[in-house]
Amino acid sequence: MKCCACGGTALATAGAVRMTRKDGSLIIFTEVPLSQCRQCGEQYLSGHWAERLGELLHRGDELVPQEVVAVPVVTVRGGS
Numbered sequence: 001m002k003c004c005a006c007g008g009t010a011l012a013t014a015g016a017v018r019m020t021r022k023d024g025s026l027i028i029f030t031e032v033p034l035s036q037c038r039q040c041g042e043q044y045l046s047g048h049w050a051e052r053l054g055e056l057l058h059r060g061d062e063l064v065p066q067e068v069v070a071v072p073v074v075t076v077r078g079g080s
Contacts, residue, residue: 001035001044008039015043019057026071027063029053 001010013036017029032053035044045053056063 003037003040003042005042006037006040008037010035010037010042010044017043017045017053019053021057021060027057028069029056 002008003010013034014031015034015036017032017034019027019029021027032045032049034046034049036042
């Protein structure tokens with residue numbers, strides 16, 4: 001598969017996909033089948049997996065995390 005971002009080669013692999021719920025909380029799905037560009041790192045999900053992750057995300061409270069991690073939040077203010 002050719003990367004839409006840089007034209008490099010995207011290869012089948014498994015990786016992590018980060019998604020944000022409506023309340024702003026972050027969920028990281030690991031070991032997701034996807035294609036990733038060898039040159040720029042752009043990731044591509046198949047329609048099947050995009051739909052499946054969306055369904056899991058909507059179930060929210062039913063998800064049982066294997067791990068909980070702290071995520072740093074940094075505010076960057078614009079201006080000169």
